[in-house]
Amino acid sequence: MNHVGRKIYFDKATGNVILDTGEMMGAVVETTVEQDFETYQALKERVRDTVGVIQLEFGQYAEDFAQCNGYRVNPETLELEFSYPDPNQMTQEPVYRKPLSEELKETKQAIAELTLLLTQMQMGGM
DSSP states (O other): OEEEOOEEEEETTTOOEEEEOOOEEESOOOOOHHHHHHHOHHHHTSOGGGEEEEEOOTTTTHHHHHHOSEEEEOTTTOOEEEEOOOTTOSSOOOOOBSOHHHHHHHHHHHHHHHHHHHHHHHTTOO
8 A cells, every 4th residue: 555645835935835735545656746737726827936845754744734723834944834723712813833743852852851961960960
C-alpha cells in the first residue's frame, strides 16, 4: 500500500494556501508539480512563478492539521504556520505560529537540558 503525503501550494507573496492536495493511501501514485498544474483548476488559474509548494511526508503535522482552524506558509521562512482556536473567544482573527508539535518537541528538549543542568548544580558541579 502506498502512502503519499500532502502537497501545499501557496501564493509566494502572501503565504496564503491555494491548494492542499491532502494525504492519500492505497493504490495511489505521487504526482509531479507539473501534473498538478495540469490537473487542478486552482493551479491552472495561476502564473506558475507566483506559486510555491511544500511537500510533506505522510502523517507529518497530522495532529496540527486536526486541531488547527487555519494554516498558511510564512513567505519569509517558507515554513508552515498554524492558527489554533481559542475556546475562550468565540470570534477572533487567526494568529499563525509554528506547529504545536514542533513547539512541544522544543519544550521537551529544553526541559531535558534544564534538568541536566539542575542535577549538575545539585551535585556541586558548578
